[in-house]
Amino acid sequence: MSETPDLECRAISKNFDDFKAVKDVSFSVPQGTFFSILGPSGCGKTTLLRMIAGFQKPSGGDLLIKGKSMLDVPPNKRPVSMVFQHLALFPMMNIGANVGFGLRQRGVNKTDVKQQVERVLERVGLGGVAERPVSSLSGGQKQRVAIARCMVLEPDVLLLDEPLGALDLKLREHMKIELKQLQSEFNTTFVYITHDQSEALVMSDQIAVMNHGVFEQLGTAKELYYEPATSFVAGFVGEANRFAATVESADSGAVQMVTAEGKALRGVEAGRGLSHGDKVDVFVRPEAIRLSRSAADLAQLGNTSEGKVENILFNGANSQLILRDLTTGAEMSMALPQTGEFRDLAQGDVIAFGWEPQQTRVYRAGGAHGL
Numbered sequence: 001m002s003e004t005p006d007l008e009c010r011a012i013s014k015n016f017d018d019f020k021a022v023k024d025v026s027f028s029v030p031q032g033t034f035f036s037i038l039g040p041s042g043c044g045k046t047t048l049l050r051m052i053a054g055f056q057k058p059s060g061g062d063l064l065i066k067g068k069s070m071l072d073v074p075p076n077k078r079p080v081s082m083v084f085q086h087l088a089l090f091p092m093m094n095i096g097a098n099v100g101f102g103l104r105q106r107g108v109n110k111t112d113v114k115q116q117v118e119r120v121l122e123r124v125g126l127g128g129v130a131e132r133p134v135s136s137l138s139g140g141q142k143q144r145v146a147i148a149r150c151m152v153l154e155p156d157v158l159l160l161d162e163p164l165g166a167l168d169l170k171l172r173e174h175m176k177i178e179l180k181q182l183q184s185e186f187n188t189t190f191v192y193i194t195h196d197q198s199e200a201l202v203m204s205d206q207i208a209v210m211n212h213g214v215f216e217q218l219g220t221a222k223e224l225y226y227e228p229a230t231s232f233v234a235g236f237v238g239e240a241n242r243f244a245a246t247v248e249s250a251d252s253g254a255v256q257m258v259t260a261e262g263k264a265l266r267g268v269e270a271g272r273g274l275s276h277g278d279k280v281d282v283f284v285r286p287e288a289i290r291l292s293r294s295a296a297d298l299a300q301l302g303n304t305s306e307g308k309v310e311n312i313l314f315n316g317a318n319s320q321l322i323l324r325d326l327t328t329g330a331e332m333s334m335a336l337p338q339t340g341e342f343r344d345l346a347q348g349d350v351i352a353f354g355w356e357p358q359q360t361r362v363y364r365a366g367g368a369h370g371l
């Protein structure tokens, strides 16, 4: 018997006049999941989150929490809590008063509020700070107070609206790990919206990639990265080199293609049904590309070329090499191995590069499919 999911959306939609911001989106989130909704600005993620919170009324469909429809339940009666991008802590109240705010609203007595606030602050690693002013906290500590303020209410689902968006890069990197740890520690379902794929990849158990009001794919970080279902997902999640090509032949998933410049490419179709003459989008991950001083070494790879070094973005172990393909003129980005052989590579050098057909994902051009 499968457990009732914490959150379930059934063909949920939202129209603003005749503009469809969210189009019949269906998904369910099992208990204790870190679930991210990832998509570009304007794709509809905030609208979806606001419908879950109850701030926006759906135009159609149903929305259930622990199996119960929320359509007629006002926001303050839903078993959800929300962390906003700017956290919305009350600067005039001390930390304890901020965290206990919701409990006091619920009419919980003073002694219990104090106890519960102290307990939740301990759990987020801020024991003993209840009397201190909010202004004494660092950016990361404020995040933890904002989470504590929600978690003290024991919601079934915590909604997070890009809470790391206002932090500087270094703190954001740190908070990604910390947020995931807090979620596991509380074992509460988090629904996290973001346009930043690196945040979603690091933290999430499940990620829904949203575009133009639909989910293009729902899966784990690895599934989205290695098996992107659509060309949009392949381009949006992770880095990728992308070209346009035309199919020469396609057989059992193996595709032979040619670019506009006449360069032959071999790849693997992400789906089935391509045939001669189809226009396709082709994706290759930077780390799939191998380099050699000699083109002959890479001949067996199936896709080989020579390129001129345009730029080297040195970043220690994760340095990036930008080449200009001598045949197609395409710019190619790849990981630069920090081995002796490539350490002296300089702008203007010509070097061979190549990758296997299995590392090339091919999609019908312009294709996108909602789930």
Ligand SMILES: Nc1ncnc2c1ncn2[C@@H]1O[C@H](COP(=O)(O)OP(=O)(O)OP(=O)(O)O)[C@@H](O)[C@H]1O
Pocket: 016, 021, 039, 040, 041, 042, 043, 044, 045, 046, 047, 048, 195
């Ligand atoms: N109240 C509204 N009235 C009319 N259009 C709206 C309203 N709210 C949102 N929209 C439109 O719906 C679309 C989706 O907006 P939404 O805010 O959900 O996107 P988003 O993915 O969260 O983007 P962002 O990351 O920029 O907040 C946008 O085109 C937006 O202009």
